[in-house]
Amino acid sequence: MNERVKTYYKNNFLYAGHRMVLPDTGEKFRNSCHNCKYYVNVIGQHETRKICLAGVKVYKSGAKRVPQSIEILELILLLGKQALYNMLEGNKEHQMACGSFEPVL
Numbered sequence: 001m002n003e004r005v006k007t008y009y010k011n012n013f014l015y016a017g018h019r020m021v022l023p024d025t026g027e028k029f030r031n032s033c034h035n036c037k038y039y040v041n042v043i044g045q046h047e048t049r050k051i052c053l054a055g056v057k058v059y060k061s062g063a064k065r066v067p068q069s070i071e072i073l074e075l076i077l078l079l080g081k082q083a084l085y086n087m088l089e090g091n092k093e094h095q096m097a098c099g100s101f102e103p104v105l
């Protein structure tokens with residue numbers, strides 16, 4: 001990096017402060033999965049778990065309303081056993097919301 005570019009970045013307080021937050025991202029930084037409409041209860045036979053449904057096409061596209069809780073049988077019919085198992089394996093609540101975050105209404 002040449003001296004001119006270094007000086008430009010040094011004098012640019014937005015870059016130097018690392019505090020430039022775009023309007024849309026502010027909402028994502030403030031929230032977690034807990035406040036997201038895609039984070040729903042999945043009711044199984046023995047336990048109830050929270051799972052992110054942002055990867056399910058019908059819910060993401062808006063073709064179906066995202067429920068607050070859903071029976072596991074309904075999800076199995078929608079996704080298939082293996083896809084549901086894969087979703088449950090990597091599923092964790094994140095401290096910071098992801099790009100698909102939408103607030104619970």
Ligand code: SF4
Nearest residue numbers: 033036039052054098
């Ligand atoms: S914030 Fe992202 S990962 Fe968390 S529940 Fe919402 S869509 Fe899923």
